[in-house]
Every structure is written in C-alpha cells, then in structure tokens.
Amino acid sequence: MLKxxxxxxxxxxxxxxxxxxxxxxxxxxxxxxxxxxxVYHIGPLHFFPKTVFNALHVPFRLxxxxxxxFFFMWLFVINGILYIGYTLxxxxxxxxxxxxxxxxxxxxxVILHDLHLRSQLPHQEKYNAAQQIAYTGIVLMGIASVxxxxxxxxxxxxxxxxxxxxxxxxxxxxxxxxxxxxxxFFIVHVVQVALAGWNNFRSMVxxxxxxxxxx
Amino acid sequence: MNNTRRHPEIVLPEADLQREIRARTRRDxxxxxxxxxxxxxxxxxxxxxRQVDGVPWPQRRILDFNGRLARGYLRDSHLxxxxxxxxxxxxKPNGNDGLDADFDVSQWRLHVAAAESAPDLELRLxxxxxxxxxxxxxxxxxxxxxxxxxxxxxxxxxxxxxxYFPPGQSLPPYVYMAxxxxxxxxxxxxxxxxxxxxLLAYEHNGKPLEPEHGAPLRLVIxxxxxxxxxxxxxxIQYTTKRPADYWAEEGYDWFAGx
Numbered sequence: 001m002l003k004x005x006x007x008x009x010x011x012x013x014x015x016x017x018x019x020x021x022x023x024x025x026x027x028x029x030x031x032x033x034x035x036x037x038x039v040y041h042i043g044p045l046h047f048f049p050k051t052v053f054n055a056l057h058v059p060f061r062l063x064x065x066x067x068x069x070f071f072f073m074w075l076f077v078i079n080g081i082l083y084i085g086y087t088l089x090x091x092x093x094x095x096x097x098x099x100x101x102x103x104x105x106x107x108x109x110v111i112l113h114d115l116h117l118r119s120q121l122p123h124q125e126k127y128n129a130a131q132q133i134a135y136t137g138i139v140l141m142g143i144a145s146v147x148x149x150x151x152x153x154x155x156x157x158x159x160x161x162x163x164x165x166x167x168x169x170x171x172x173x174x175x176x177x178x179x180x181x182x183x184x185f186f187i188v189h190v191v192q193v194a195l196a197g198w199n200n201f202r203s204m205v206x207x208x209x210x211x212x213x214x215x
Numbered sequence: 216m217n218n219t220r221r222h223p224e225i226v227l228p229e230a231d232l233q234r235e236i237r238a239r240t241r242r243d244x245x246x247x248x249x250x251x252x253x254x255x256x257x258x259x260x261x262x263x264x265r266q267v268d269g270v271p272w273p274q275r276r277i278l279d280f281n282g283r284l285a286r287g288y289l290r291d292s293h294l295x296x297x298x299x300x301x302x303x304x305x306x307k308p309n310g311n312d313g314l315d316a317d318f319d320v321s322q323w324r325l326h327v328a329a330a331e332s333a334p335d336l337e338l339r340l341x342x343x344x345x346x347x348x349x350x351x352x353x354x355x356x357x358x359x360x361x362x363x364x365x366x367x368x369x370x371x372x373x374x375x376x377x378x379y380f381p382p383g384q385s386l387p388p389y390v391y392m393a394x395x396x397x398x399x400x401x402x403x404x405x406x407x408x409x410x411x412x413x414l415l416a417y418e419h420n421g422k423p424l425e426p427e428h429g430a431p432l433r434l435v436i437x438x439x440x441x442x443x444x445x446x447x448x449x450x451i452q453y454t455t456k457r458p459a460d461y462w463a464e465e466g467y468d469w470f471a472g473x
Contacts, residue, residue, distance in 0.1 A: 205240075
C-alpha cells in the first residue's frame with residue numbers, strides 16, 4: 001500500500017532552512033574574526049594555513065567580520081530559541097531526544113550498518129538512535145556556542161559566565177572547536193542526505209514522505 | 216501519543232497520491248525558491264547598503280544598538296577579574312599611531328577641556344600622581360582576539376574628574392581623548408569612563424610607563440577592548456556629542472565594550 005505521511009512539520013522546516021544560511025554566516029564571519037589571532041593547532045596541523053586564508057580572501061577583514069557576526073547572532077539566537085521552544089511545546093522533542101542510554105549502543109549499530117559492516121538496523125521511530133544523538137547534540141552545541149560566544153563578547157559584564165566557561169581564553173577555544181564541529185556535522189549530514197535519496201530530501205522541503213507499506 | 220495527529224497520513228489510490236505529492240512538491244519548492252531569493256536579496260542589502268564609517272548602515276545600526284544594550288547593562292559592580300602578580304604576562308606593544316618617536320616626555324602637559332564656561336586646564340604628571348593611587352592586575356583584551364594579564368598603577372578617571380571637572384556643572388555623557396599630535400583618539404561613554412577600573416595609568420609592571428606603552432600617561436579601561444586604551448593622552452575633553460573615534464571610523468564598533 002502506498003501512502004504519504006507528514007514527516008517534518010512546517011515550523012520545523014522553516015527553522016531548519018533559516019538556520020542553515022544563518023549558521024553559515026556565523027561560521028564565515030567567525031572565520032574573518034579568527035584570522036586576526038589564528039593560534040590554534042594540533043601539532044603541525046594549523047587552523048588554518050595561510051594558503052587557506054588567502055584562498056578564501058579572509059585576511060584583513062576583522063571589522064567586517066565583527067559587524068556581520070554581531071548582526072546575525074541575534075537572528076541565529078532568536079531562530080534557535082523559537083526552534084527549541086516549538087519542539088518542547090509541540091512534543092516533537094520526544095522523537096528527537098534519545099530516550100535511554102541504550103541509544104548510544106543503537107547508534108553504534110546504525111554507524112556499522114551505514115558503513116556496510118552490519119545488515120540489520122535496530123528498531124527506530126522517526127529518527128534512528130544515531131540521528132537522535134546527532135540532532136540533540138547539535139542543539140546542545142548551538143547552546144554552548146551562544147554561551148561561550150557571550151562569554152568572550154562580554155567578559156566583564158558577564159564575568160560569571162566567562163568563569164563558568166573556563167575563563168576568557170578557554171571560552172574562545174571552546175567556541176572555535178564547536179565551530180569545527182559544525183563543519184564536520186555539515187559534511188556528514190549532507191552525505192547522509194545524499195545517500196538517503198530524493199524522497200527523504202523532498203520531505204524536508206514539502207514535509208511529506210512517500211511510504212510504501214506491505215500490509 | 217499525539218504523534219499521528221501531528222504527523223497525519225494520506226492514503227489514496229496510487230495515481231492520485233502521485234498527483235498529490237507532485238503538486239505539493241511544485242508548490243513548496245517554488246515557495247522555498249522565493250524564500251531563498253528573498254533571503255539572498257536581504258543579505259545583499261545588508262552587506263551593500265550605504266556605508267557609515269566603513270560599515271553598511273544596517274550593520275552600523277545593530278552595532279550601535281548592541282552598544283546601547285551593553286551600556287544599559289554596564290554596572291560599576293561588574294568588574295574585570297583581577298589576578299595575582301605571578302600571573303602577569305608580557306604585553307606586546309601593538310600599534311604606534313599617535314606615538315611620535317621624537318616626542319619629548321619632559322615637555323608633556325595634559326590639556327583638559329571640561330566645559331564651555333570653564334577655562335581649559337594644563338596639568339602635569341605630578342597632578343595625576345597626587346590623586347589616590349590604584350594598582351590593578353587585569354586582563355587586557357585586544358580586539359584581535361588575544362589577551363594578556365597586565366599590571367598597572369594610576370588614578371581612577373572618576374577621581375580625576377571629581378577633582379578637575381568644574382563643580383556645579385552637569386557632567387556631559389561623553390569624553391574624548393587624543394594623543395598630543397591627535398594621531399590617535401578615542402571616544403568614550405561617561406558610564407564606562409567612570410567604571411572603578413578605568414585608570415589614567417602612569418605605571419606598568421611597577422615601573423614608569425614605557426614610551427611604546429604610551430609614556431607618560433595612558434588610559435587603561437578594562438571594560439573596553441584594547442583599541443580604546445589610548446596611549447600618551449595629550450587632551451581630555453568632556454563633551455555632549457558622541458566623539459570621533461580612530462577605529463570606529465575604520466569600521467569597528469564605536470562602543471567596543473567588554
């Protein structure tokens with residue numbers, strides 16, 4: 001039997017597609033700011049080599065980056081609050097948030113399945129355990145980015161927050177690492193969406209998914 | 216669970232179902248395309264609007280809005296954390312605008328323009344040193360992103376104003392400070408200038424201020440980024456109009472508060 005089912009609610013689709021360019025702009029303007037003091041590295045691996053900055057035309061745009069960052073931060077925060085609020089009030093959070101610690105074991109099995117190392121998927125509702133962890137984690141990361149962001153934006157007026165985030169230099173480092181996390185998330189997310197196919201992608205735009213079920 | 220109420224299903228004969236989802240897809244991708252175009256247009260406008268001091272005006276508006284918000288929240292009791300002397304780090308001299316190499320420190324005087332009706336003052340370093348001495352070890356935050364723990368001694372700007380601003384006059388909302396050659400200048404809101412950690416500093420690490428750090432007298436204002444911590448103050452002017460600011464004219468936030 002063929003049917004169509006409303007998979008993604010209208011509000012959630014808007015929050016998602018508004019968040020996408022906003023997060024992109026926060027990362028881009030953040031890079032313009034970070035360039036002015038680009039000290040982070042893991043051994044010889046520098047974030048980022050001069051050639052990367054030059055290729056992206058990042059150098060000497062600190063003022064531009066700050067003006068953009070402190071403009072779009074409001075839209076990013078408002079959209080995020082509306083999304084979280086909507087998810088809580090509508091009850092959609094129940095589908096998103098992992099319900100027990102076994103989600104981590106299930107998520108591992110999902111990963112093995114996706115890497116073609118296992119044929120069976122664990123039981124799931126709307127989202128599998130790996131998705132639940134990723135989509136809940138990305139919201140927590142967003143909250144942490146806002147908190148560490150304000151900690152380095154106002155280290156005197158919000159000195160309690162800066163202290164809570166580990167101090168000024170630590171808050172800046174966390175803010176940066178979270179941003180790398182978004183880039184990793186984005187890459188995995190886009191690959192997974194591409195693999196999941198058109199029906200799945202279409203449901204993030206129209207809301208509706210075509211389902212064929214054996215009765 | 217109201218899951219099925221929020222996530223309804225439509226069951227129709229296959230041909231109708233295909234028609235239904237095609238119609239929905241057409242409509243929603245069209246709406247999505249229009250929304251994307253509108254978003255792109257908004258971004259173009261936000262980034263290409265007429266510039267005010269190097270920033271497109273919608274962004275300048277928001278920078279100023281953020282500044283007003285921050286000034287409203289600013290309190291004398293919100294302090295930059297202080298540190299012990301063993302935590303003090305090396306402070307890199309960063310920027311020498313307004314620091315003329317041929318400057319003769321012995322000829323230095325501080326010009327103070329307090330009010331239209333009052334005569335300008337000309338002060339010596341001893342006049343500043345006569346004010347209550349404050350020692351402070353705080354983090355110095357550069358707008359570039361780096362920060363170091365620094366040690367200063369000087370007089371509170373609030374004590375300075377109490378002594379040298381003419382009594383009976385109402386204090387204007389802004390103060391302007393410039394180097395003797397006016398090669399560098401900052402504008403400050405009075406609330407930040409009156410913060411208890413705002414110093415007219417004459418000592419760095421227990422020694423007289425070095426030339427590259429603004430000898431003989433500089434501003435140390437931990438509630439602002441380093442760009443507002445003007446070196447070698449030549450002029451202090453109390454003013455009712457928001458003063459010019461060197462880096463704000465180059466596209467930075469005028470308030471630049473921490």
